[in-house]
Amino acid sequence: MTDRVSDTSSPIGLIAGGGVLPFAVADSLTARGLKPVFFALKGVCDPERVSHFPHHWIAVGQIGKVVRLLRAENCRDLVFIGTLVRPALSEIRLDWGTIRVMGQVLAAFRGGDDHLLSGIGRILERDGFRMMGIKDIAPDLLMPAGCLTRKTPDRSAAADIAKGLDVLRALSPFDVGQAVVVIDGHVIGVEGIEGTDALLARVAQLRAEGRIRTKAARGVLVKAPKHGQDLRYDLPTLGPQTIENAAAAGLAGLAVVAGNTLVAEPQALVGKADASNLFVVGLSA
Amino acid sequence: MTDRVSDTSSPIGLIAGGGVLPFAVADSLTARGLKPVFFALKGVCDPERVSHFPHHWIAVGQIGKVVRLLRAENCRDLVFIGTLVRPALSEIRLDWGTIRVMGQVLAAFRGGDDHLLSGIGRILERDGFRMMGIKDIAPDLLMPAGCLTRKTPDRSAAADIAKGLDVLRALSPFDVGQAVVVIDGHVIGVEGIEGTDALLARVAQLRAEGRIRTKAARGVLVKAPKHGQDLRYDLPTLGPQTIENAAAAGLAGLAVVAGNTLVAEPQALVGKADASNLFVVGLSA
Incomplete structure (x- = not known):
């Protein structure tokens, strides 16, 4: 599983935002004999948890500092991982390395979060680094094919x-629709930019209002990556919260395209699904 | 415009629920020398406004009574018009005419609102009546092609x-997606069963949260009838409230497939759109 990493002797740089995922990735790397080094974003990455790993603190905008530190650590492979709220311009600490590439950074910044990260990724790649995705460095964190739960789809x-x-396939040319809710053959909700949690909250609300008349424990959330999504920067993620929201929406289960979706906390997710009598199925892509 | 009505000397039966539309239809018929007779649903149809027209009061479930009254009034053409909240079973007043066809009515009832109405429509058609749509009896209330407002789409x-x-066309095989919001080429929201107002409220919310970064007065609500929708029973409707919601969502305007969408109060709608500097465009189907 490590054949996509250039060199097992050199550490892998984790440019780490918030949430539990950076640490799940670091644990996965460590378990396979690889060495993570954190480049932890100030104010976002968890200081207590990052203290257990080799790390450096960085601020958004310090591309020059990151490049220097990456070279000093002998990192060639990099991954962006964790949540990153779009920073206010005033929070950005510019350094000379950044100012050198300012034109490209600003162009990326204007394009939205995904483009910001992939824009910075392209800049780092021109400096000789290799941008990796979770798929490459921690494939064990991806949704597997098959049923994970005691309950299976009827x-x-x-x-x-x-x-x-079928609906997600029809929508895939439009860079929209990572998820859809179908109950008894009726397409109840389609995800736009609001996110899967908001879609599930909407379904719960429609049930509460009596607009969905089938009994609870029916219907499925189906989730797939967007067509053309650069999965190195923006992997769809599934976590215990998704299960809670699907249960609140009265669904029977979740079906997720395998291989391209990150499972944030697999044990907690399966435990919660079993406790709520929901199925979770990975669909072969 | 009256050639689709069987006989201008016999009145047209309006089985009328709530809202302003039944009266707009009645006014349209009267203006063209046709005679409306209301079969007004108790507790739903506006008693004050219906008092200005020939009318009978009926309760949900009284198919026998409706058939008797329709024959007494010499009505052959019928239309269902106005909002109808799904009644509780306890509110339904059964009569012998209904009990005779109970099996079909219950089958229709289980299928959801659209099917309930079209199921009852089929029963009435077997009794020799002709179910009409607004398209047939009041085509002047339908969205015309062309721009209705001072502002036009750039x-x-x-x-x-x-x-x-394109998105609505891709979704049309799935009986979903009467409306979609697109801003600067990005598909922001897709309507499921929640309705156009809820979709626009979601877009307003995403703007308030800073999730939509383009400035206000950009983007469009595009609306079309569902593929296979029986337009005699369930016509997409546009009203002044839609304009208010589109303005609150920060859109530049509305584009609606012409001919198949009912405009509830055209003057109020255009007035509000002009006041909010929104465009409203009817698209040739």
Whole structure:
């Protein structure tokens, strides 16, 4: 599983934002004999947890500092990982390395979060680094194919899954629709930019209002990566919270395209799904 | 415009629920020398306004009574018009005419609102009546082609409209997606079963949260009837409230497929759109 990493003797740089994922990746690397080095974003990455790993603190905008530190650590492979709220311009600490490439950074900044990260990624790649995705460095954190839970989809749920995949396929040319909710053959909700949690909250609300008339524990959330999404920078993520929201929406389960979706805390996720009698299925891509 | 009505001497039966539309239809018929007779649903249809027209009061479930009254009034053409909240079973007043066709009514009831109405429509058609749509009896209330407002779509809005239509076309096989919001080429929101107002409220919310970064007065709501929708029973409707919600969502305007969408109060709608500097465009189907 480590054949995509250039050199197991040189450490892998984790440019780390918030949340639990950077540490899950670091643990996965360590378990496979690889060495993580954190480049932890100030005010975002968890200081207590990062203290257990080799790390440096950086601020957004310090591309020159990052490049210097990466070279000093002999890192060639890099990954961006963790949540990053778009920083206010006033929080950005510019350094000479950044000012040198300012034109490209500003162009990326104007393009939205995904483009900001991939823009900075391109700049770092021109400096000789290799931008990796979780898929490359920690494939064990990706959604596997098959059913993870005690509960499995019945025939009605299988039909809802097939319909949901059809809808996502139809939407894939439009850079929209990572997720859809189908209940008893009816397409109830389609995700725009609001995110999967907001979609599930909407379904819960429609149930509370009596707008969904089928009984609870029916219907499926079907989730797939967007067509053309650069999965090194923006991997769809599934966590215990997704299960809670799907249970609140009265669904029977979740079906997620395998291999391209990150599972934030797999044990907690499966435990919660079993406790709520929901199925979680990885679909072969 | 009256050639689709069987006989101008016999009155047209309006089985009328709530809202302003039944009266707009009645006014349209009267203006063209046709005679409306209301079969007004108790507790739903506005008693004050219906008092200005020939009318009978009916309760949900009284198919036998409706058939008797329709024959007494010499009505052959019927239309269902106005909002109808799904009644509680306890509110339904059954009569012998209904009990005779109970099996079909219950089957229709289980299928959801659209199917309930079209199921009852089929029963009435077997009794020799002709179910009409607004398209047939009051085509002047439908969205016309062309721009209704002082403001017209600029090049960016025209591109957003084209993209929105593409998305709705891709979704049309799935009985979903009467509306979509596109801003600067990005598909921001897709309507599921929550309705156009809820979609626009979501876009307003995403703007308030800073998740939409383009400035206000950009982007378009694009609206089309669902593929396979029986337009005699369930016509997409546009009203002044839609304009208010689109303005609150910070959009530049609305583009609506012409001919199949009902405009509830056209003057109020255009007045509000002009006051809010929004465009409203009817797209040739």
